[in-house]
Amino acid sequence: DAKTTQPNSMESNEEEPVHLPCNHSTISGTDYIHWYRQLPSQGPEYVIHGLTSNVNNRMASLAIAEDRKSSTLILHRATLRDAAVYYCILRAVNSGNTPLVFGKGTRLSVIA
Amino acid sequence: DTAVSQTPKYLVTQMGNDKSIKCEQNLGHDTMYWYKQDSKKFLKIMFSYNNKELIINETVPNRFSPKSPDKAHLNLHINSLELGDSAVYFCASSQDRWTNNEQYFGPGTRLTVT
Numbered sequence: 001d002a003k004t005t006q007p008n009s010m011e012s013n014e015e016e017p018v019h020l021p022c023n024h025s026t027i028s029g030t031d032y033i034h035w036y037r038q039l040p041s042q043g044p045e046y047v048i049h050g051l052t053s054n055v056n057n058r059m060a061s062l063a064i065a066e067d068r069k070s071s072t073l074i075l076h077r078a079t080l081r082d083a084a085v086y087y088c089i090l091r092a093v094n095s096g097n098t099p100l101v102f103g104k105g106t107r108l109s110v111i112a
Numbered sequence: 113d114t115a116v117s118q119t120p121k122y123l124v125t126q127m128g129n130d131k132s133i134k135c136e137q138n139l140g141h142d143t144m145y146w147y148k149q150d151s152k153k154f155l156k157i158m159f160s161y162n163n164k165e166l167i168i169n170e171t172v173p174n175r176f177s178p179k180s181p182d183k184a185h186l187n188l189h190i191n192s193l194e195l196g197d198s199a200v201y202f203c204a205s206s207q208d209r210w211t212n213n214e215q216y217f218g219p220g221t222r223l224t225v226t
Binding site (some may be wrong): 038 | 116137145147153154155156157160167170202204214215216217218219220
């Protein structure tokens with residue numbers, strides 16, 4: 001799996017939008033961009049994934065740069081419950097080799 | 113209903129002992145995994161099973177032996193426990209072994225070896 005680079009930590013005020021960046025300059029054409037998060041003392045949970053187009057779901061939005069070398073996870077209104085470590089992970093299409101390769105992630109703190 | 117469950121949640125044991133951690137998923141998924149999260153919080157894959165068949169075995173000491181009695185269960189047995197085995201172990205499952213299926217993680221088992 002190709003490598004990703006994320007800031008170690010970010011801080012946000014409650015009820016404000018949060019933009020979590022991820023750089024993946026060596027991404028290949030068949031790599032999907034996945035985001036997971038890990039709340040304190042819990043297992044990771046899936047957030048969103050995409051290939052080329054921006055994606056929205058009930059949890060977040062994923063904005064993918066046109067050259068696909070970077071992406072941004074957007075939480076539209078941060079809540080205290082969103083405080084977690086966010087992981088940006090690249091996964092090759094149809095590789096049949098499915099474990100997630102976690103980096104260090106970004107630790108998001110949300111201030112009330 | 114809990115999708116992926118693990119037992120026990122906490123396990124404290126002495127060096128040299130043998131212990132097992134159990135995992136069950138009620139999602140009807142074909143593929144299950146074990147991940148280890150060490151004290152520095154790095155999460156790494158250990159094993160992956162698809163329909164009871166081992167498909168991934170990372171460089172894990174052979175003291176660790178996974179067992180899948182059926183596709184809903186993946187247990188992890190550890191022989192001769194060492195201090196370095198202290199970590200949080202997460203079980204996960206996905207619909208099948210292909211890439212875009214999200215993985216569902218259990219709550220973790222915190223293993224402490226003294």
